[in-house]
Amino acid sequence: MNTPILIANILTLLAVVAHIFGADKELRIIQPSTDTDQYIDKQEKWTMARGAFHLVTVDFICLSALLWIINFTDLIPNEQLILKFLVFYMLFWACAWLLVVCISKRFAKNYLKLWQWILFLIIGGLIYWGTI
Numbered sequence: 597m598n599t600p601i602l603i604a605n606i607l608t609l610l611a612v613v614a615h616i617f618g619a620d621k622e623l624r625i626i627q628p629s630t631d632t633d634q635y636i637d638k639q640e641k642w643t644m645a646r647g648a649f650h651l652v653t654v655d656f657i658c659l660s661a662l663l664w665i666i667n668f669t670d671l672i673p674n675e676q677l678i679l680k681f682l683v684f685y686m687l688f689w690a691c692a693w694l695l696v697v698c699i700s701k702r703f704a705k706n707y708l709k710l711w712q713w714i715l716f717l718i719i720g721g722l723i724y725w726g727t728i
Contacts, residue, residue: 600726601667601679604719608660611715615653623649663723679727686720689713 623646628638659682666675693713697706707713 598667598726600722601663604722604726605660605663605667607715607719607722608656608663611656612653612660615650615656619649619653620646676727679723683720683724683727686716686723690716690720 623642627642628635632638662678662682665671666679672678690713693710693716694707697710697713700706703709
């Protein structure tokens, strides 16, 4: 068992739980009202955003399962290569999220309130630590 990989796995599981149980609650805040002009167009865009949000949920489920398999089984022959790929994968997620924050309209403490990029860096850092 690799402790940094285990911690990264726990963080991804927590992200899955947050996405599954907290996401729709958060997203319902911005769901368009049926009496809004262009309701159908706005509902379509909202549904696409909701679907995209849950694609991240699926991604975290797959990442968590892969980390669990790597940490607790010997099913995968070249674990180090996969873990190194996951480090870059998490770095890519962090950069993409940070870019979205950078190009969006600013608000007070937007880099801290939209902290997901930090989570991706932490998970990637833990996976990297687990490879050395």
